[in-house]
Amino acid sequence: MKIVAAKQILKANDQLAAENRLRFQHRGVFGVNLVGSPGCGKTTLLESLFRTLRGRVSPAVIEGDIAGQIDADRMTAMGVPVVQINTDGMCHLDANMIAAAWDGLEGDAEQAVDMLIVENVGNLVCTAGYDLGEHLRIVVLSVSEGDDKLVKYPAIFQRSQALVITKMDLLPYTNFNVERVRGDMRRLNPDAEIFAVSALQGDGMDGLADWLAARRSAVPATSRS
Amino acid sequence: MKIVAAKQILKANDQLAAENRLRFQHRGVFGVNLVGSPGCGKTTLLESLFRTLRGRVSPAVIEGDIAGQIDADRMTAMGVPVVQINTDGMCHLDANMIAAAWDGLEGDAEQAVDMLIVENVGNLVCTAGYDLGEHLRIVVLSVSEGDDKLVKYPAIFQRSQALVITKMDLLPYTNFNVERVRGDMRRLNPDAEIFAVSALQGDGMDGLADWLAARRSAVPATSRS
Numbered sequence: 001m002k003i004v005a006a007k008q009i010l011k012a013n014d015q016l017a018a019e020n021r022l023r024f025q026h027r028g029v030f031g032v033n034l035v036g037s038p039g040c041g042k043t044t045l046l047e048s049l050f051r052t053l054r055g056r057v058s059p060a061v062i063e064g065d066i067a068g069q070i071d072a073d074r075m076t077a078m079g080v081p082v083v084q085i086n087t088d089g090m091c092h093l094d095a096n097m098i099a100a101a102w103d104g105l106e107g108d109a110e111q112a113v114d115m116l117i118v119e120n121v122g123n124l125v126c127t128a129g130y131d132l133g134e135h136l137r138i139v140v141l142s143v144s145e146g147d148d149k150l151v152k153y154p155a156i157f158q159r160s161q162a163l164v165i166t167k168m169d170l171l172p173y174t175n176f177n178v179e180r181v182r183g184d185m186r187r188l189n190p191d192a193e194i195f196a197v198s199a200l201q202g203d204g205m206d207g208l209a210d211w212l213a214a215r216r217s218a219v220p221a222t223s224r225s
Numbered sequence: 226m227k228i229v230a231a232k233q234i235l236k237a238n239d240q241l242a243a244e245n246r247l248r249f250q251h252r253g254v255f256g257v258n259l260v261g262s263p264g265c266g267k268t269t270l271l272e273s274l275f276r277t278l279r280g281r282v283s284p285a286v287i288e289g290d291i292a293g294q295i296d297a298d299r300m301t302a303m304g305v306p307v308v309q310i311n312t313d314g315m316c317h318l319d320a321n322m323i324a325a326a327w328d329g330l331e332g333d334a335e336q337a338v339d340m341l342i343v344e345n346v347g348n349l350v351c352t353a354g355y356d357l358g359e360h361l362r363i364v365v366l367s368v369s370e371g372d373d374k375l376v377k378y379p380a381i382f383q384r385s386q387a388l389v390i391t392k393m394d395l396l397p398y399t400n401f402n403v404e405r406v407r408g409d410m411r412r413l414n415p416d417a418e419i420f421a422v423s424a425l426q427g428d429g430m431d432g433l434a435d436w437l438a439a440r441r442s443a444v445p446a447t448s449r450s
Contacts, residue, residue: 037263038349038378039370066350068376089380091316091350122377124263125291125316125348144369144395145264151293152347153263155314170369170398 013130016095020133023102030115030216033132035156036140037149038122041166041199043071045140046117048199050078052209057216060113062101064093064121071119081105081113092126093118095133115216124149128156135219142167143176150184157185162193164208169198238355241320245358248327255340255441258357260381261365262374263347266391266424268296270365271342273424275303277434282441285338287326289318289346296344306330306338317351318343320358340441349374353381361440367392368401375409382410387418389433394423 024031034042050059060081063071072084083101085093098118105113118134120127139160141149144167150157157163163185165178178196185194193211197204249256259267275284285306288296297309308326310318323343330338343359345352364385366374369392375382382388388410390403403421410419418436422429 037347037370038374039262039367065377067379068373070373070376089350091348121350122262123316123348123350125314125346126351142264142369144367144392145262148293148295149263151295152290154292167369170395173395173398 010129013095016099017131017133020095020098020102021135023099024116024133024135025219027106028112028114028219030219031132031134031136032115032117032212033120033127033134033137034117034140035120035124035127035137035160036122037124037142037145040122040140040142040145042119042122042140043074045164045166045197045199046119047074047078048197048202048205049209049212050080052202052205053213056209056213057115058113059115059117060105062093062098062105062116062118064097064119066090066121087121091121091123092130093120093132094130098132115212124153124156128159136161136215138162138164140164140166141181143171143174143178146174147177147180150181150188154188157188157192160189160192162195162211163189165194165196166199168196168203169201235354238320241324242356242358245320245323245327246360248324249341249358249360252331253337253339256357256359256361257340257342257437258345258352258359258362259342259365260345260349260352260362260385261347262349262367262370265347265365265367265370267344267347267365268299270389270391270422270424271344272299272303273422273427273430274434274437275305277427277430278438281434281438282340283338284340284342285330287318287323287330287341287343289322289344291315291346312346316346316348317355318345318357319355323357340437349378349381353384361386363387363389365389365391366406368396368399368403371399372402372405372409375406375413379413382417383413385414385417387420387436388414390419390421391424393421393428394426 036042061075063084069084072082075082083104085097085101137160139156195208261267286300288309291312294309297307300307308329310322310326362385364381420433
């Protein structure tokens, strides 16, 4: 019974996600689903990314959190249109929440948004199962989390198109082995891109930003209104 | 429909958890449920704790992971009896899994175990809702995760009896504010104990070990066989 119900929920979610993807494409919007553990540095990565991409993309953000609006306030401070979703205990975002949040963003943004980044709830497990309608899923892993996470939480690394290793400025103070992580990722997901950055210090951000801008340009926009 | 089913699952879990707690007490075993984000340092904390508590407690461990047995191998290397649970995608342990794992441990351990530590799946959300039959829940937060986690993930901090702030050796390289976290914890959970440690360097471990040993002695053992 439980398994059937879960499958039905996921099937319904997949249908809603496909609808979201069509809506985004009609508006020429490239959708990114950013996932990772609590405290892996997703918000700081976005702040650094938006600084690096200034003038090249017009981003909007959907922030997913159990409670609070700390991250949404940080996006507002950067002048980025943002909607905060409070999941009230739910451990992941789903396509239905994104549809509702996008309703709010679509009308309000002063200029045409061409990149929507969803910062998911901090969770390396449950977020792996839910398509939100994104074009690209990026998983974030900080060096302070340790280099064994791909072995322990394989699904989310298999189901992402890019891995961003963050907090490289902390590398000298940890026993994190970047080459081990690169090797594990290549085994789990040979086609994924791998970036290593320090969002605080800016190292590696140009490569990530260029790649993301190129991916955005390649989105098959049905029309760009 | 979904909500009712979830409540029924949680109710059934609570009953199994109560049975686990009785079983532990009959054997004079003190049960601890260790929760926290992926990579917050739960396993390294256990290694340091067992070194500090050597000769004072006879621990056993249940390791919960999505996949792999890295952490169980680390416990075996320390001579600590361990059972690895692979949840195969499940985002938390439940009382039923603990009952099965304890079946394995109870018979095999060469000497009488008096402290069972369950290292839960790395997850700051879903683990909050599941009583495993423990006497004590400890939540771990590393300084590299940032000091805003209590605002974003309040439930797990409200439902734990102690907070251990880990990786204090990384503090100089982060903007983590220990006093902010202490204040947030006192507001969410005034009765909780708060420890700040570096498990790698040993700082603060004596205080945590002494407190845990005292808590173990206070467990109302129905009989100690």
